[in-house]
Amino acid sequence: MAAKKSTLKVILLGDGGVGKSSLMNRYVTNKFDAHLFHTIGVEFLNKELTVDGYKVTLQIWDTAGQERFRSLRTPFYRGSDCCLLTFSVDDSQSFLNLSNWKKEFIYYADIKEPEKFPFVVLGNKVDVAERQVSSEEAREWCQENGDYPYYETSAKDATNVAVAFEEAVHRVLAMDDKTDYLISTDTVRLHRKPRSATTCCS
Protein backbone atom coordinates (compact mmCIF):
# COMPACT_ATOMS: atom_id res chain seq x y z
CA MET A 1 0.00 0.00 0.00
CA ALA A 2 1.26 3.49 -0.85
CA ALA A 3 2.49 5.63 2.02
CA LYS A 4 0.05 8.24 3.22
CA LYS A 5 0.94 11.66 1.97
CA SER A 6 -0.42 14.62 3.83
CA THR A 7 2.05 17.21 2.58
CA LEU A 8 1.32 19.17 -0.56
CA LYS A 9 4.07 21.19 -2.18
CA VAL A 10 2.97 24.48 -3.66
CA ILE A 11 5.52 26.65 -5.43
CA LEU A 12 5.39 30.41 -6.01
CA LEU A 13 6.96 31.64 -9.26
CA GLY A 14 7.13 35.07 -10.85
CA ASP A 15 9.41 38.04 -11.47
CA GLY A 16 11.56 39.52 -8.71
CA GLY A 17 9.61 42.00 -6.62
CA VAL A 18 6.05 40.91 -7.49
CA GLY A 19 5.46 39.91 -3.87
CA LYS A 20 5.96 36.13 -3.64
CA SER A 21 7.70 36.22 -0.24
CA SER A 22 5.16 38.73 1.02
CA LEU A 23 2.24 36.51 -0.04
CA MET A 24 3.79 33.49 1.69
CA ASN A 25 4.48 35.49 4.86
CA ARG A 26 1.01 37.02 4.87
CA TYR A 27 -0.61 33.61 4.54
CA VAL A 28 1.53 31.75 7.06
CA THR A 29 2.34 34.41 9.67
CA ASN A 30 -0.28 37.06 8.82
CA LYS A 31 2.47 39.71 8.69
CA PHE A 32 3.64 42.13 6.03
CA ASP A 33 7.08 43.72 5.77
CA ALA A 34 7.36 46.75 3.48
CA HIS A 35 11.14 46.35 3.24
CA LEU A 36 11.79 42.73 2.34
CA PHE A 37 15.09 41.70 0.77
CA HIS A 38 15.13 39.76 -2.49
CA THR A 39 15.01 35.98 -2.00
CA ILE A 40 18.20 34.12 -2.88
CA GLY A 41 17.47 30.60 -4.11
CA VAL A 42 14.40 29.25 -2.31
CA GLU A 43 12.76 29.34 1.09
CA PHE A 44 9.78 27.44 2.40
CA LEU A 45 7.19 27.59 5.17
CA ASN A 46 4.58 25.04 6.26
CA LYS A 47 0.96 25.66 7.12
CA GLU A 48 -1.54 23.08 8.29
CA LEU A 49 -5.12 23.30 7.12
CA THR A 50 -8.21 21.22 6.48
CA VAL A 51 -9.75 21.45 3.02
CA ASP A 52 -12.62 19.36 1.66
CA GLY A 53 -12.35 17.11 4.73
CA TYR A 54 -8.65 16.39 4.25
CA LYS A 55 -5.89 17.34 6.65
CA VAL A 56 -3.09 18.86 4.66
CA THR A 57 0.31 20.29 5.49
CA LEU A 58 0.84 22.87 2.84
CA GLN A 59 4.51 23.30 2.11
CA ILE A 60 4.87 26.66 0.38
CA TRP A 61 8.05 27.17 -1.61
CA ASP A 62 9.02 30.75 -2.31
CA THR A 63 11.57 31.12 -5.10
CA ALA A 64 13.94 33.91 -6.15
CA GLY A 65 12.42 35.74 -9.10
CA GLN A 66 15.57 37.52 -10.21
CA GLU A 67 17.18 36.04 -13.33
CA ARG A 68 20.63 35.79 -11.70
CA PHE A 69 19.27 33.19 -9.24
CA ARG A 70 17.80 30.93 -11.92
CA SER A 71 20.19 28.02 -11.34
CA LEU A 72 19.58 28.19 -7.59
CA ARG A 73 15.80 27.90 -7.85
CA THR A 74 15.10 25.46 -10.71
CA PRO A 75 16.30 22.27 -8.91
CA PHE A 76 13.46 22.78 -6.42
CA TYR A 77 10.61 22.65 -8.96
CA ARG A 78 10.35 18.85 -9.04
CA GLY A 79 7.69 17.25 -6.90
CA SER A 80 5.45 20.33 -6.87
CA ASP A 81 1.74 19.55 -6.58
CA CYS A 82 0.62 23.02 -7.67
CA CYS A 83 2.25 26.14 -9.11
CA LEU A 84 1.18 29.70 -8.27
CA LEU A 85 2.17 31.92 -11.21
CA THR A 86 2.48 35.41 -9.77
CA PHE A 87 2.69 38.88 -11.30
CA SER A 88 2.15 42.37 -10.01
CA VAL A 89 -0.80 44.36 -11.41
CA ASP A 90 1.36 47.51 -11.43
CA ASP A 91 4.07 45.91 -13.57
CA SER A 92 3.06 44.86 -17.10
CA GLN A 93 6.39 43.17 -17.76
CA SER A 94 5.81 40.78 -14.86
CA PHE A 95 2.49 39.86 -16.51
CA LEU A 96 4.08 39.35 -19.94
CA ASN A 97 6.64 37.07 -18.30
CA LEU A 98 4.03 34.62 -16.98
CA SER A 99 4.37 32.45 -20.11
CA ASN A 100 8.12 32.15 -19.54
CA TRP A 101 7.59 31.18 -15.92
CA LYS A 102 5.12 28.54 -16.94
CA LYS A 103 7.52 27.13 -19.53
CA GLU A 104 10.44 27.15 -17.10
CA PHE A 105 8.35 25.34 -14.51
CA ILE A 106 7.08 22.65 -16.88
CA TYR A 107 10.61 21.98 -18.13
CA TYR A 108 12.47 21.83 -14.81
CA ALA A 109 9.66 20.15 -12.85
CA ASP A 110 9.51 17.61 -15.68
CA ILE A 111 5.73 17.77 -15.95
CA LYS A 112 4.58 15.00 -18.30
CA GLU A 113 1.04 16.27 -18.90
CA PRO A 114 1.16 20.07 -18.59
CA GLU A 115 -2.46 20.47 -19.65
CA LYS A 116 -3.55 18.54 -16.56
CA PHE A 117 -1.23 20.28 -14.08
CA PRO A 118 -2.92 22.65 -11.59
CA PHE A 119 -1.73 26.23 -12.06
CA VAL A 120 -3.29 29.16 -10.19
CA VAL A 121 -2.56 32.76 -11.23
CA LEU A 122 -2.14 35.61 -8.76
CA GLY A 123 -2.23 39.29 -9.73
CA ASN A 124 -0.68 40.85 -6.62
CA LYS A 125 -0.49 44.44 -5.27
CA VAL A 126 -4.12 45.32 -6.04
CA ASP A 127 -3.90 47.90 -3.26
CA VAL A 128 -1.68 50.04 -5.52
CA ALA A 129 -3.56 52.79 -7.38
CA GLU A 130 -1.60 52.77 -10.67
CA ARG A 131 -2.44 49.53 -12.45
CA GLN A 132 -0.71 48.46 -15.65
CA VAL A 133 -2.60 45.18 -16.06
CA SER A 134 -6.40 45.07 -16.09
CA SER A 135 -8.45 42.26 -14.57
CA GLU A 136 -9.85 41.50 -18.05
CA GLU A 137 -6.39 41.04 -19.62
CA ALA A 138 -5.33 38.75 -16.80
CA ARG A 139 -8.53 36.67 -16.95
CA GLU A 140 -8.17 36.34 -20.71
CA TRP A 141 -4.62 35.02 -20.33
CA CYS A 142 -5.79 32.52 -17.73
CA GLN A 143 -8.63 31.31 -19.94
CA GLU A 144 -6.44 30.92 -23.01
CA ASN A 145 -3.74 29.07 -21.11
CA GLY A 146 -5.84 26.36 -19.52
CA ASP A 147 -8.73 27.99 -17.72
CA TYR A 148 -6.62 28.70 -14.66
CA PRO A 149 -8.25 30.23 -11.57
CA TYR A 150 -7.25 33.90 -11.18
CA TYR A 151 -7.04 35.85 -7.92
CA GLU A 152 -6.29 39.52 -7.42
CA THR A 153 -4.37 39.69 -4.18
CA SER A 154 -2.69 42.11 -1.86
CA ALA A 155 -0.11 40.79 0.55
CA LYS A 156 -0.13 44.25 2.07
CA ASP A 157 -3.78 44.31 3.15
CA ALA A 158 -4.40 40.51 2.94
CA THR A 159 -6.97 40.71 0.11
CA ASN A 160 -7.71 37.22 -1.30
CA VAL A 161 -4.48 35.70 0.02
CA ALA A 162 -5.98 32.84 2.05
CA VAL A 163 -8.60 32.07 -0.56
CA ALA A 164 -5.95 31.81 -3.29
CA PHE A 165 -3.83 29.31 -1.35
CA GLU A 166 -6.94 27.32 -0.48
CA GLU A 167 -7.90 27.23 -4.15
CA ALA A 168 -4.47 25.76 -4.86
CA VAL A 169 -5.26 22.94 -2.42
CA HIS A 170 -8.74 22.44 -3.94
CA ARG A 171 -7.18 22.12 -7.37
CA VAL A 172 -4.77 19.46 -6.18
CA LEU A 173 -7.46 17.53 -4.33
CA ALA A 174 -9.65 17.64 -7.44
CA MET A 175 -7.08 15.52 -9.25
CA ASP A 176 -8.10 11.87 -9.13
CA ASP A 177 -4.96 10.29 -7.77
CA LYS A 178 -4.24 12.71 -4.92
CA THR A 179 -6.84 11.98 -2.28
CA ASP A 180 -5.72 8.34 -1.98
CA TYR A 181 -2.64 9.61 -0.21
CA LEU A 182 -4.23 12.11 2.12
CA ILE A 183 -5.66 11.52 5.56
CA SER A 184 -9.39 12.09 5.60
CA THR A 185 -10.50 13.79 8.81
CA ASP A 186 -13.50 11.42 8.80
CA THR A 187 -11.19 8.54 9.55
CA VAL A 188 -8.92 10.26 12.05
CA ARG A 189 -9.85 9.57 15.67
CA LEU A 190 -7.94 11.27 18.40
CA HIS A 191 -7.75 9.21 21.61
CA ARG A 192 -7.11 11.81 24.19
CA LYS A 193 -5.95 10.53 27.57
CA PRO A 194 -7.48 12.09 30.67
CA ARG A 195 -5.12 14.70 32.02
CA SER A 196 -3.19 13.25 34.94
CA ALA A 197 -2.40 15.15 38.12
CA THR A 198 1.33 14.89 37.40
CA THR A 199 2.19 16.75 34.21
CA CYS A 200 5.93 16.71 34.32
CA CYS A 201 8.66 14.20 34.70
CA SER A 202 12.41 14.48 34.77
Ligand SMILES: Nc1nc2c(ncn2[C@@H]2O[C@H](COP(=O)(O)OP(=O)(O)OP(=O)(O)O)[C@@H](O)[C@H]2O)c(=O)[nH]1
Ligand atom coordinates in the same frame (compact mmCIF):
# COMPACT_ATOMS: atom_id res chain seq x y z
N1 LIG B 1 1.82 47.77 -2.07
C1 LIG B 1 2.17 46.48 -2.01
N2 LIG B 1 3.46 46.14 -1.91
C2 LIG B 1 3.77 44.83 -1.85
C3 LIG B 1 2.79 43.81 -1.90
N3 LIG B 1 3.43 42.61 -1.85
C4 LIG B 1 4.73 42.88 -1.77
N4 LIG B 1 4.96 44.20 -1.76
C5 LIG B 1 6.26 44.89 -1.67
O1 LIG B 1 6.96 44.61 -2.88
C6 LIG B 1 8.36 44.44 -2.58
C7 LIG B 1 8.81 43.06 -3.10
O2 LIG B 1 8.14 42.06 -2.36
P1 LIG B 1 8.72 40.58 -2.19
O3 LIG B 1 7.71 39.80 -1.43
O4 LIG B 1 10.10 40.61 -1.65
O5 LIG B 1 8.78 40.13 -3.72
P2 LIG B 1 9.32 38.75 -4.32
O6 LIG B 1 8.45 38.41 -5.46
O7 LIG B 1 9.44 37.73 -3.25
O8 LIG B 1 10.77 39.18 -4.85
P3 LIG B 1 12.08 38.22 -5.12
O9 LIG B 1 12.46 37.64 -3.81
O10 LIG B 1 13.12 39.12 -5.68
O11 LIG B 1 11.66 37.18 -6.13
C8 LIG B 1 8.52 44.60 -1.07
O12 LIG B 1 8.92 45.93 -0.81
C9 LIG B 1 7.13 44.35 -0.53
O13 LIG B 1 6.90 45.03 0.67
C10 LIG B 1 1.42 44.20 -2.00
O14 LIG B 1 0.48 43.40 -2.04
N5 LIG B 1 1.17 45.56 -2.05
